Amino acid sequence: MSGVVVHLPRGSGGTDGGAPCGDPVTLRLGPGEVARFGRGSATVPVELRLADAAISRLAGEIRVRDDHWQLTNHSSTHSYLVENPEGAGEYLRVAPRRVGAPVPFEFSRVVLPTRGDVPVSFQVFAPDHVYLDPDAMGVPWGNHTVTAYSLDETATYFLVLVALCEPRLRDQSRVAVPTTPQIVERLRSHPACGALTARAVSSHIDYLADEKLRIGVLDDPAEHGKGERRNGKREEIVGLALRFGLVREEHLALLPPLTVARGRERQAER
Template identity: 35%
Template sequence: MTAVSVSAGWTGTDERWSALPPNGNIVFGSDENVADLVIPDEHAAGVVGRVIAADGHWTIQNATAQTPMLVENVAGNDFVSVPAGMEMPVPFTSARVLVFGSTGILAFSVQAAGHPPRVPARPTADGGTSPLNHGAKYFGVLVALCEPALRYGPMSTLPTSAEIAQRLRRLPAYRSITSAAVDFHLNYLCTRKLRGFVDAYSSIVGAPAPVVAHSRRNALVQLALRFNLVRRQHLRMLEGGARQPIAPPQAPRRLARRPAPRPQG
């Protein structure tokens, strides 16, 4: 049986730990009557999820209908995204669980011994949806911003506002979109719609506060991809009138050297 301990409070509030018994679990949520770890957010679900000590590994359950959740490996850069209504095994012995609140992200820590086997994720009773409005124009702009990272990897260069506008104008709903409008939608996401989440995520993972626009956009893409707010399936909405995706960055071409002219005479 894997030994599992969960921090008794949210990051920065309590360093005490609670050990799970074999096959035991810890419930986290806003309902003090059922939650072992209470979320200080009255708008959160009564039961948000559970940490479960399984046979030889540990799992985490996202019991909400639409709230995304993330488990990050403290010892590395890898992570597990836990969609709403799913239970998943976690392959990390030292992990940080990040949970969406109503105005920001909360985190607590889990320590486990041993290495878990590969176990498929199991759906729970609830289905899952994104907290973002997929019909809003800001979501289409966000998908276009995340497109290079989804297609070519997280190290891809972010597209400019002009490139995003050019990409979206091929779609009927975005015929008249301009670079200024793209800036407006991204600024709305970074400073209004998801401001608390972007800032809290940057603070929790130790990144510098996203002050300038480029830093905010980088944090926004990381947040959207890690919490499954934008997934590869959302790229279909860009295919209505656009045959070519935003291209990955190209290495500069080397100019061929011309042979030196032969001396005459």
Template identity: 40%
Template sequence: MHSIIVVPPASAPAPERITLTSGDRLPFGRAETKGALTIAHPGVPGVAGEITANGSYWLLSNLSEDQTYVVENREDASEHIKVPPGRVEAPVSFELARVVLFASGDLLRFEVWAPGHAFHGPAAEFHLDRTRRYFAVLVALCEPRLRDGPHAPPPPVEDLVKRLRPTWPTVTRSAVHWNIDYLAFKLRQPSDPESLVDLALRDGLASKVDLLGLNGWGFEH
């Protein structure tokens, strides 16, 4: 079953991730309403909008009177859509999205993950997109074992940052940690590099051919 994951801002009263299945609706706004995502900021309308899960993508309704919302592609912030006031059920197809609200001069953000995207081929079971940065992180985690044998440990985060920098110049430790956390969720594994590498190599999710992507071919920026 497809699912949409909403990751509230860290300042939210209940910062736990919220899972929506197809057809579920999640209102969001300043008002503390049962079953809603509360964004406690005086510049946010009481009922600011609504997210609706719809298969492998989701819909955003902007219920404010005068604020435009921006939805950024978390993989590439230059790719975004704007949802004007009053626009209902604007479709969002980004797998990893960041919703940005402009509230009284402040920027407020929360994330929406659509891990139910489907793909054809060896990665179909886990819906991996081989052009995305999270896949580059997975390949970099697997590289020592792919090159040096089945007992090589995953590299530390510092080494991952150095390895990824040629094709991802803005990579940071926090970005690598974020992608590892997302991979763990997506692959239904503990947030542990060893577990991710074990699964990826056991199920053929990463191979020596994928190492080409770390050398400048195949990953989007």
């Protein structure tokens, strides 16, 4: 595990006078590194500032280990929740004063209690969970190999990856990679993706490129628009996934029936 990514979305860091406030923050932590979170102050610096008055100056910390990350709760009264957004309600509770609670989820949402209506939360991605190569099972432990690209086929980001690859898997030609709105529409009838937004799809694409597939898309000086760069990123993702067989024809069964998607497209055109 090379590290974790901690992300505080815009407006998720608490409230100021009842209104959500705060710019988005993204931290990258390697093994052995620590990020503290809380309200902070001049004498209590924190890497992740959560502005809600119900949160302590130093509320807790994230510590990255070689193969997992840990959450420490500095509060003496409040428990914190670590939710698995893709685990059908799966969560763990970190009790007050708990030190170094190990978190097993690949994608987590840390939620802190407040007195307001807007929850205070941030996300933690642990992108390098390692899985044994199924073809190597049964051999002596010292000879085990691990997969080069660690992908969870039950995760939403994998559905996005399959949707990106679908046209080329079905057509076997150099057809255009789907746009973000097309992916949203393609997955809308999936039970886990009814509330999927274009912003969420873009985040999943960035996660695939930057953390799971480790694609470095160089900016072309001739490309001045963000849309062109993102399209290049999608092309790189699809190319790598198909070349290495990370997405295959059998994975198309994970997507909603194509007839349903096409029916929705026809209704939209009327």
